[in-house]
Amino acid sequence: MIARLVLNGRAREVEVRPNQTLLEMLRDTLGVFDVKEGCDEGVCGVCTVLLDGRPASSCLVLAAALRGRAVTTLRGIERDGGLHPLQEAFVRHGAVQCGFCTPGMLLTVLALLEREPRPDRPAIRAALEGNLCRCTGYAKIVDAVEAYVRAEGGRDG
Amino acid sequence: MADAVSTREALRVVGHPVARHDARDKVVAATAYAADWALPGMLHAAVLRSPYPSARIVKLETARAAAMPGVAVVLTAKDVPRNTVSTDVPGQTTAVGPLRATLHVLAEERVRHQGEPVALVAADTLELAQAAVDAIDVEYETTPGVFTPEAALAPGAPPVHPTGNLLAQWRVARGDVTRALAGAAVVVEGEYTTQLVDAAYLEPESGVAWIDSDGVITIRLSTQVIEHFRDVAEVLQVPQNRVRVIGTYLGGGFGGKEDVTVEAYLGLLALKTGRPVKMVWTRQESLLARAKRHPYRLRYRTGAAATGEIVAQQIELLADAGAYAYLSALVLLYSTVTAAGPYRVAAVAVDARVAYTNNPPTSAMRGFGAMQTVFAYESQLDRVARRLGMDPVEIRRVNALRRGDTLPVGQVIETHVALPELAERAWAALGPPAPSRAPHVKVGRGLACNFQPYGRIVWLHDWASAWVGFEMDGSLVVRCGCPDVGGGQAASLCQIAAEVLGVGLERISVHVSDSALTPLAGTTTASRQLYMSGNAVLKTARELRAQLLTVAASLLRAGVDDLDLEQERVVARDGRTLPLPDLLRECARAGVPRSHLGVYHAPAGEPVDLAKGSGKVFPDYTFGAHAAEVEVDTETGVVRVLGYAAAHDVGRAINPQSVEGQIQGGAVQGLGYGLMEEVVVENGINLTTSFSTYLIPTAADVPDVAAIVVESGEGLGPFNARGIGEPPIGPPAAAIANAIEDATGARLTRLPITAERVARALGLLTEGA
Ligand code: FES
Ligand code: FES
Numbered sequence: 063m064i065a066r067l068v069l070n071g072r073a074r075e076v077e078v079r080p081n082q083t084l085l086e087m088l089r090d091t092l093g094v095f096d097v098k099e100g101c102d103e104g105v106c107g108v109c110t111v112l113l114d115g116r117p118a119s120s121c122l123v124l125a126a127a128l129r130g131r132a133v134t135t136l137r138g139i140e141r142d143g144g145l146h147p148l149q150e151a152f153v154r155h156g157a158v159q160c161g162f163c164t165p166g167m168l169l170t171v172l173a174l175l176e177r178e179p180r181p182d183r184p185a186i187r188a189a190l191e192g193n194l195c196r197c198t199g200y201a202k203i204v205d206a207v208e209a210y211v212r213a214e215g216g217r218d219g
Numbered sequence: 220m221a222d223a224v225s226t227r228e229a230l231r232v233v234g235h236p237v238a239r240h241d242a243r244d245k246v247v248a249a250t251a252y253a254a255d256w257a258l259p260g261m262l263h264a265a266v267l268r269s270p271y272p273s274a275r276i277v278k279l280e281t282a283r284a285a286a287m288p289g290v291a292v293v294l295t296a297k298d299v300p301r302n303t304v305s306t307d308v309p310g311q312t313t314a315v316g317p318l319r320a321t322l323h324v325l326a327e328e329r330v331r332h333q334g335e336p337v338a339l340v341a342a343d344t345l346e347l348a349q350a351a352v353d354a355i356d357v358e359y360e361t362t363p364g365v366f367t368p369e370a371a372l373a374p375g376a377p378p379v380h381p382t383g384n385l386l387a388q389w390r391v392a393r394g395d396v397t398r399a400l401a402g403a404a405v406v407v408e409g410e411y412t413t414q415l416v417d418a419a420y421l422e423p424e425s426g427v428a429w430i431d432s433d434g435v436i437t438i439r440l441s442t443q444v445i446e447h448f449r450d451v452a453e454v455l456q457v458p459q460n461r462v463r464v465i466g467t468y469l470g471g472g473f474g475g476k477e478d479v480t481v482e483a484y485l486g487l488l489a490l491k492t493g494r495p496v497k498m499v500w501t502r503q504e505s506l507l508a509r510a511k512r513h514p515y516r517l518r519y520r521t522g523a524a525a526t527g528e529i530v531a532q533q534i535e536l537l538a539d540a541g542a543y544a545y546l547s548a549l550v551l552l553y554s555t556v557t558a559a560g561p562y563r564v565a566a567v568a569v570d571a572r573v574a575y576t577n578n579p580p581t582s583a584m585r586g587f588g589a590m591q592t593v594f595a596y597e598s599q600l601d602r603v604a605r606r607l608g609m610d611p612v613e614i615r616r617v618n619a620l621r622r623g624d625t626l627p628v629g630q631v632i633e634t635h636v637a638l639p640e641l642a643e644r645a646w647a648a649l650g651p652p653a654p655s656r657a658p659h660v661k662v663g664r665g666l667a668c669n670f671q672p673y674g675r676i677v678w679l680h681d682w683a684s685a686w687v688g689f690e691m692d693g694s695l696v697v698r699c700g701c702p703d704v705g706g707g708q709a710a711s712l713c714q715i716a717a718e719v720l721g722v723g724l725e726r727i728s729v730h731v732s733d734s735a736l737t738p739l740a741g742t743t744t745a746s747r748q749l750y751m752s753g754n755a756v757l758k759t760a761r762e763l764r765a766q767l768l769t770v771a772a773s774l775l776r777a778g779v780d781d782l783d784l785e786q787e788r789v790v791a792r793d794g795r796t797l798p799l800p801d802l803l804r805e806c807a808r809a810g811v812p813r814s815h816l817g818v819y820h821a822p823a824g825e826p827v828d829l830a831k832g833s834g835k836v837f838p839d840y841t842f843g844a845h846a847a848e849v850e851v852d853t854e855t856g857v858v859r860v861l862g863y864a865a866a867h868d869v870g871r872a873i874n875p876q877s878v879e880g881q882i883q884g885g886a887v888q889g890l891g892y893g894l895m896e897e898v899v900v901e902n903g904i905n906l907t908t909s910f911s912t913y914l915i916p917t918a919a920d921v922p923d924v925a926a927i928v929v930e931s932g933e934g935l936g937p938f939n940a941r942g943i944g945e946p947p948i949g950p951p952a953a954a955i956a957n958a959i960e961d962a963t964g965a966r967l968t969r970l971p972i973t974a975e976r977v978a979r980a981l982g983l984l985t986e987g988a
Contacts, residue, residue, distance in 0.1 A: 090345075093257065095248070095251065095252075095255035096248030098252070098255075098421075098422070098470070099254070099423075099499075100421040100422065100423070100502065100910075101502040101909070101910045102501060102502060103502070103909055103910065103911065105909070105910035105911050106421055106502075106910055108421050135248075136247065136248045137247075137248065140247070145243075145246065145247065149246040149247065152242070152246050153238045153239075153242045153243055153246055154238055155876075156236070156238075156239075156242075156876040156877065156879065156880050157242075158239070158241075158242040158245045158246060159705040159706060159707070159880055159884060160245075160420070160421075160422070160468070160469055160470050160471045160704065160705025161241070161242070161244075161245025161246075161250055161468070161470070161705065162252065162420075162421045162422045162470030162471060162705075163421055164245050164246055164248075165248045168246065183923070186918075187918040187919050188918075188919055190917070190918035190919075191917045191918055191919040192917075193918070194421060194910070194915060194917060195421070195918075196419055196420055196421055196471050196473070196884075196888070196915065197471055197705050197706075197880070197884045198880055198883060198884050198887075199880075199883035199884040199885075199886060199887030199888075199921065199924050200883075200887065200918040200921065200923075201883045201923045201924055201926075202876075202879070202880055202883065203918070204918070204923070
């Protein structure tokens with residue numbers, strides 16, 4: 063079967079098995095390793111991608127059912143070839159330990175900020191509920207998002 | 220011993236919250252974890268696992284599976300050159316006879332726990348490998364098993380191993396406990412139960428192996444211990460120098476990647492097929508059969524004087540090792556040493572046992588046996604305080620160990636104990652009490668302290684080595700076989716080298732975790748890496764600095780002591796400078812090496828007879844105090860943590876941001892242990908093999924943890940740091956239990972403290988309801 067999608071801005075057609083998930087297609091067929099696998103059942107969030115801008119667990123999406131939808135992985139969010147300021151904030155605020163949850167976290171936060179540009183701490187925590195982190199205890203991830211929101215707010219005026 | 224502390228002002232890089240180089244790689248997903256790796260012609264491996272906890276294998280035929288198209292090989296125990304590996308447990312007491320603990324790479328004749336590996340398959344794709352696993356013709360005949368340590372130790376219990384079900388026993392006997400209890404003003408008795416939990420790192424066990432062009436069997440995997448290359452060589456019966464382990468940056472370890480995971484299987488499959496092989500365990504496999512944290516039953520009788528001083532502790536510990544020994548005897552030793560808590564107690568008796576059962580095996584996990592005991596000794600202390608009407612901070616101040624005190628096992632505490640300050644600061648950090656939201660919602664507070672050894676047992680003679688060298692352009696290379704589990708291990712080594720050698724962090728490349736190419740530095744376990752590898756890099760960098768400055772001194776005709784290294788220059792006290800590349804060229808001319816290999820040896824000692832209290836067991840300890848505020852809904856039993864503060868004396872924070880991260884992350888894992896996590900096993904069958912049934916804390920489940928970093932300037936690590944990897948996971952369960960009693964008057968003694976258990980304790984549910 064052929065899966066059609068727009069991957070990080072580029073239209074792709076990929077030969078897949080009928081039962082192959084988007085996660086398997088990305089990692090095993092295309093070698094897109096910026097999407098991680100942690101549970102394969104939609105709970106941990108490390109396989110998060112943006113599907114038409116909304117976070118989705120790629121282990122739950124059938125590749126063949128994409129029908130031209132836009133799939134964004136972490137590599138798709140760089141700004142002008144440099145780090146996205148949210149990525150900078152994660153580094154600066156110690157939001158990264160083992161880093162296995164980080165790609166999914168970043169994508170979930172970006173989608174949150176699209177919907178709600180000024181979330182407070184409880185709103186940030188609620189949005190991250192589907193992205194497990196076993197290392198940080200979450201506080202520094204929330205710190206990073208908060209700092210980013212403050213800085214971007216300043217920039218927008 | 221570590222060197223004297225220099226003042227904070229004098230430090231340029233150490234002590235500053237610098238961003239970690241690995242974090243930069245991780246936010247752009249440039250880090251290639253073990254599973255993010257593929258080689259041409261690579262096979263995919265899968266494992267056949269036992270569905271039964273106790274059975275004989277009566278038939279195991281692989282011909283049909285092996286003949287399937289695309290299947291490269293199917294292996295069973297008879298194909299393993301050496302299938303039985305003995306697990307070395309140094310210092311085992313003679314009380315239970317010499318330990319003959321063994322592990323099987325693949326099951327032989329019997330399976331002893333559900334999920335035990337029975338056969339291996341490698342095939343062109345993972346689907347084919349799984350299909351071949353299903354096609355293996357295997358039949359079992361179930362045999363009676365034992366599923367609790369009590370049952371395992373009962374007379375006539377079916378033996379899990381021919382050596383019997385008592386795996387290890389440790390005892391401590393100090394003073395006359397019976398007499399001290401008889402003379403105590405209050406005696407509190409308690410029985411506590413802790414549960415089986417999983418490390419639950421988000422990256423499952425994974426790796427890729429291949430035979431490299433030099434013929435060396437090379438295994439790239441997620442491991443805390445690259446030195447398992449020796450075990451793999453033993454299994455394969457090849458010389459140790461024909462196996463190389465490359466450790467990746469880990470997606471979390473927490474002790475769960477301390478024992479051998481995929482490496483022996485990968486080595487076997489690569490050797491048998493001559494092709495690259497990948498093995499990635501599914502979450503289900505990981506939760507089903509990976510070694511976990513020991514469940515304990517802890518019985519305490521605690522006697523105290525009217526002043527609050529603890530005068531006696533009578534303690535009985537019983538732990539479940541599951542089906543194989545792994546590190547159980549050592550885990551139990553940690554429990555035994557820490558059983559009476561970080562307090563002065565004149566009379567202590569400990570009887571600790573660990574038994575084999577047909578449950579999933581248990582082994583290392585963050586806290587390593589010094590964790591289960593905290594729940595018991597801090598619950599007991601809190602109950603004593605309540606009986607005496609004492610403040611929780613005050614009773615800890617009265618009893619806290621001090622420098623010069625002797626632990627019940629005979630070890631003298633040689634460094635400062637900041638416990639009273641830690642308790643005060645954690646307690647105060649909770650701030651003004653939260654109001655209750657409704658009459659049936661009760662708010663309460665609890666405190667819990669702990670101490671956790673860092674560094675390995677002194678009679679293991681621990682050491683770590685490192686190589687530090689300059690390139691001709693003045694950039695620096697650090698090599699150290701120190702697996703980075705995500706705690707910033709590699710980045711800390713860079714900070715230490717940068718401090719000593721005056722090089723910017725961005726000018727350092729660090730190579731960690733390759734058994735062939737990085738000098739060996741031991742395991743990333745036991746909160747030892749900063750202490751051991753940190754000291755190795757510090758010592759090596761200092762020796763290199765001295766070597767280079769000697770050359771600079773003759774060039775500049777100055778005394779070595781008048782020279783410093785700063786921003787890739789030699790700077791003399793009189794203001795003259797010499798660019799580092801010029802110095803390095805001069806070293807090359809003069810035949811002085813631009814690099815250095817150094818070794819750090821930890822203070823060592825002889826094995827201790829715990830029962831006689833004969834001496835030092837661990838190099839040193841890290842102390843902590845946590846305070847929690849909870850609200851309890853007395854109609855439903857639901858507990859919510861409103862506020863949490865965790866204070867630890869880390870000696871010196873090499874990177875304060877990383878230290879805070881360890882404290883916050885460890886505390887939240889501890890809250891998971893206290894409130895929600897449990898691997899549920901019924902008659903040896905694991906009922907929680909997915910993340911939808913094995914629940915760990917989400918961002919919405921826990922509050923911000925306020926990390927309080929205290930720097931006493933006393934520790935055995937570089938710049939007087941203490942280990943902080945494990946300590947923060949210890950106190951949360953007890954802090955929560957103490958807060959719940961404060962709120963409701965109900966004492967919870969079984970973990971995890973679920974809403975149902977709280978409701979039962981509040982009398983909302985009747986037994987069996
Ligand atoms: S791998 Fe998809 S949610 Fe865990
Ligand atoms: S940083 Fe390790 S899981 Fe989040």
